[in-house]
Amino acid sequence: MTLLQLNSLRKRYGMVAALDGIDLSVAAGSRTAIVGPSGCGKTTLLRLVAGFDQPDEGMIVFGGQLMADGSAQVPAHKRGIGIVAQDGCLFPHLTVAQNIGFGLNAERAVKEAKAAELMGMVGLDRAMLSRRPDQLSGGQQQRVALARALARKPRLMLLDEPFSALDTGLRAATRKAVTEVLTAAGITTLLVTHDQGEALAFADQVAVMRAGKFAQVGTPREVYSKPVDPVTAAFLGEAIVLPAVIGEGRAESPLGLLPVDDTAYRGKAEIMLRPEQISVTHASGEGAPGTIAEINFCGATSDVRITLGGAEAFSFRLDIPSREALFPGDRVMIGVSGTAHVFR
Numbered sequence: 001m002t003l004l005q006l007n008s009l010r011k012r013y014g015m016v017a018a019l020d021g022i023d024l025s026v027a028a029g030s031r032t033a034i035v036g037p038s039g040c041g042k043t044t045l046l047r048l049v050a051g052f053d054q055p056d057e058g059m060i061v062f063g064g065q066l067m068a069d070g071s072a073q074v075p076a077h078k079r080g081i082g083i084v085a086q087d088g089c090l091f092p093h094l095t096v097a098q099n100i101g102f103g104l105n106a107e108r109a110v111k112e113a114k115a116a117e118l119m120g121m122v123g124l125d126r127a128m129l130s131r132r133p134d135q136l137s138g139g140q141q142q143r144v145a146l147a148r149a150l151a152r153k154p155r156l157m158l159l160d161e162p163f164s165a166l167d168t169g170l171r172a173a174t175r176k177a178v179t180e181v182l183t184a185a186g187i188t189t190l191l192v193t194h195d196q197g198e199a200l201a202f203a204d205q206v207a208v209m210r211a212g213k214f215a216q217v218g219t220p221r222e223v224y225s226k227p228v229d230p231v232t233a234a235f236l237g238e239a240i241v242l243p244a245v246i247g248e249g250r251a252e253s254p255l256g257l258l259p260v261d262d263t264a265y266r267g268k269a270e271i272m273l274r275p276e277q278i279s280v281t282h283a284s285g286e287g288a289p290g291t292i293a294e295i296n297f298c299g300a301t302s303d304v305r306i307t308l309g310g311a312e313a314f315s316f317r318l319d320i321p322s323r324e325a326l327f328p329g330d331r332v333m334i335g336v337s338g339t340a341h342v343f344r
C-alpha cells in the first residue's frame with residue numbers, strides 16, 4: 001500500500017528550480033533514502049512533504065488524502081508527520097523529559113510516563129530525563145529528538161541528515177539504533193542524506209537526486225549495480241568506466257572480453273565495473289595486462305592508478321589490498337569477476 005505519493009512536484013526560489021518535477025511512491029512501512037549532492041533540493045522536498053512550504057505545482061497525497069496541490073494546503077501540524085533535523089533542534093532551556101513531552105496534550109504525569117517509555121525505546125537511560133540538552137552527547141541528543149518526534153505517533157518520519165553532525169563510529173551506531181526503533185514501531189521513513197553509504201545501508205528504496213530531479217529510483221542494489229548513467233555511478237561509489245563494443249552479451253573492452261548485464265544491446269557503449277569486481281596480481285596471473293602508473297600506500301589498502309595497453313586514455317584508479325608489494329612501472333594482470341554494466 002502506498003502511504004505517500006508525490007506527483008510532478010515543482011518549487012522555484014527566484015531563478016532557482018529547487019524541485020523540477022519530482023515523482024515518488026513511498027510504500028507504507030518502508031524506508032526511503034533521498035541522496036544527492038549539496039543544493040540538489042533534498043531539504044526543499046522534505047519541507048514540502050512536512051508542510052512547512054508549499055509546492056508551486058504538483059501534488060502531495062499522504063494516507064490517501066490530498067495534502068497540497070499548488071493551491072490548497074493542509075497545515076504541517078495536521079499532517080501527522082514527524083521530523084528530526086540535522087542538529088536535533090531540542091529546546092535548550094527545557095529538560096529531556098520536557099522536550100519529549102512538548103506539545104503533547106496530556107497531564108504532566110502522563111507526559112512523564114510517556115517520556116520514560118520513549119527513552120527506553122530509543123535506548124537511553126531514564127536517569128537522563130532531568131538533564132538539559134547541553135548535558136548530552138550529540139548522539140544522545142539525536143535520540144532524544146527521535147523520541148520527541150515518536151511521542152506524537154507519526155505515520156511518516158522525515159529524517160533530515162540526522163546523523164551528519166556525529167563522528168563516524170557514533171554515526172553508524174546511531175543510524176542502526178534509529179533504524180531498529182523505526183522498524184519496530186512500523187513507521188514509514190524518508191531519510192535525506194548526502195552520504196551514499198548511509199543511503200544504501202539505511203533504505204529499501206533509494207532516490208538519487210540531481211539538480212531538482214530524480215536521476216534514478218530503485219533498490220540499493222539496483223542503483224549501485226545498474227546506475228542509469230556514469231554520473232550516478234560515480235556518485236554512489238567508485239566506478240571504473242571504460243569504452244567498449246557490445247555484442248552477444250559480451251563487451252570487447254580494454255580489460256578484454258567481459259560478460260555484460262545487457263544482452264540485448266549491440267554497438268558502442270560505455271561499461272562500468274565496481275572496484276570489488278577487480279583483482280590485481282603480478283604479471284604471472286590470469287587477466288588483462290596493465291601497468292602500475294602510480295601507487296600510494298594508505299595502510300591496509302593502497303590507492304593505485306593502472307594504465308591498460310599503455311594508453312593513458314584507459315587508466316583507472318582503484319584501492320587494492322596492500323599485501324602485494326607493487327611499484328610504479330610494474331606489469332600486472334587484472335582479473336574481473338561478475339558482469340560489466342552497460343550504459344546505453
Ligand SMILES: Nc1ncnc2c1ncn2[C@@H]1O[C@H](COP(=O)(O)OP(=O)(O)OP(=O)(O)O)[C@@H](O)[C@H]1O
Pocket residue numbers: 013014016017018036037038039040041042043044045194
Ligand atoms: N528559501 C530559499 N530562498 C532561495 N533559495 C533557496 C531557498 N531554499 C533553498 N534554496 C535554493 O534551492 C536549492 C535547493 O536547496 P536545498 O536546501 O533543498 O538543497 P539540499 O539538497 O538540501 O542541500 P544541502 O545538502 O546543502 O542541505 C539551492 O540552490 C538553494 O540555494
